[in-house]
Amino acid sequence: MDQSKSSGRGRDRGQNKDRGRGTGRGRRSDMGRSDWKKAPDKRARNEEANKRQKIDEGDESLPAYATKFSQEEIEAEGRRPKKKVAVMLGNHHEKTIEGDLFSAFVAAGAISKANANDPKKSSLVRCARTDRGVHAAGNVISLKMIIEDPAIVKKINENLSPQIRVWGIERTNGSFSAYQLCDSRIYEYLIPTYCFLPPHPDSFLGKELPKLAGEANDLSGYQERQSEISNFWKDTEVEIVKPFLNSLDSELSGTIRKVLYEVEPSYIETQADTAASVTSDIGKIDVSPTDTAIDSVQGLSTTNQTVEESDQQPLVALHDPNPTPGEVSTEEAEKRKEGSRRAPSSPLETALKQLKSIIIARKKTYRIDPKRLARVQSVLNQYAGTHNFHNYTISKLPRDPSAKRVIKSFTVGPKPIIINETEWLSLKVHGQSFMMHQIRKMVTMAVLIVRCGCPEERMNDTYGHEKLTVPKAPSLGLLLERPVFDTYNSKMRVEDVEGKGEVAFEKYEKEIEEFKQREIYERIFREEDAHDTFHSFFASLDILQRSDLLYLSSLGVPAAKRQLVENEKDGKSVEQVIPEVSDDEGEDANGQEG
16 A cells, blocks of 8 residues: 555544534534435444455355355356346235345346345345335336346246236436435225224223213214214114124123223234333234133133134135145135134133124125215325324434425225225325335324214324324235336436336336236235234224323313323323334334335
8 A cells, every 4th residue: 555645544534623523514414415315324334344244255144135156157157238227026025025036136147146145236226115014016126237138027037936026127327226216106005994984882982982072062073973874883783783692691791792892902012102202003903802801801711822823824816726836725724724723612702703703794894985985085185295294103203304204195096896795995195205104004093083083183183293192004905006206207208318218117007907916905805804904903992991092082182191191190101001012123214114
């Protein structure tokens, strides 16, 4: 090394004392937002350097989806030119797909063996990282690839499972980044219409909502907002529930009611935020009559053994008589499910399961009224514009500027569809970007406002500085429909460079629609049909005997705050009553979407 140059750099560092500290330009707080995002993270940079050093030294600790070839194999392959491209793809996968994709690229010859040991060498960048379990009909990654083979897309797909498909590869300019140049994203959420039914009158929410509406002198308004659905539970009681309970002895029928509507669920997922205000996040909740719930009723004794879940094999498309290897048919899945459950140990358990099945079957016959559907759209319209969504994610304080997000539109499909005797709605949200859990929480809030007969303006309270509980809806119904690159595409049309096109999904619409029906929609419908995911989620919120959701009443936020003071007198916080459990590993509000 040139000693003079080395000492010169040392002098420069010594003289420029302000750089990186104090008032110098290197301070992150002095950077613009775009510059701040581009600034390298020191920890990530050091970790990457350590990985590269292990690779260079021949260590076996390679990146998760890296492949190391011998020097002879690399030299035998030769060098071929790489081009910056956008890869448009879709997936239905429970885990991240970068590893499968990268391996397929290498196997198809789109990435050379020399670069197979480190994806960074190919500048791989993804457009959107979704919550675990969230599907994607359209997504984009950008990277440098060898694309001289006209059959490269076909070869890549041959090395991928049917749950991952590459739609096409588009040549881009050298500076293209799927993440940086994405203007906005469109997500879809599928939800059964019975989720918009009001809470059962015997549940905690079902009792509190009309009581608080009367206290707020809004009982007539509350009843009007529930008018088109006011007879559902009355008719269900007369036609379904009472005849069933009358067939049992009086003591057993009373106990069943208590377990169904007054005993809190034994498995509740919440999220404790770092803010001083109370917050919780109710996620995957099982309200099936569990042994723990039954044991909590005095005078009853059952073995405290949990009911196991059905075999978690990949699901196949509905009515598929010839499932692919590793998958199970509908009939086989049902057999495994039934076989994995232990036999009922008491008359109470048997009766509870029968009654639950009857009620769920009744709910699935519900068909949403046009008036209620119009109210759903009216509530979703409240999201349009720029708002502070700190209550719709994790680890965001009200004054955090990054909690402000732009929602372009949130719409409900005008025509519900009926699948397996259940009516479904399609909700589509178009926004610039989303934080972790944001969409799922937005869905829950909209559904709760409708089903709780809450004034629509209550949503404005969630944008304020109050820390409010907004549970996140099941990930089952959420999928990334497509990212949007309008600004980049407009530039490409103006420049009209030969061989470089727009990053758009319209030309693959037919293939994408078939993939969505086969790999995403039918799997969502089947999962709900088998496990009643949405019923479990919303029924659990109804019987949760806490004040967290009472801001959805006509009385508003004071209803929740007033009761929280009483809880504090008892020496118990919300976090103590509701155990903190999470279904997401390594949660990061900035790292994922949906």
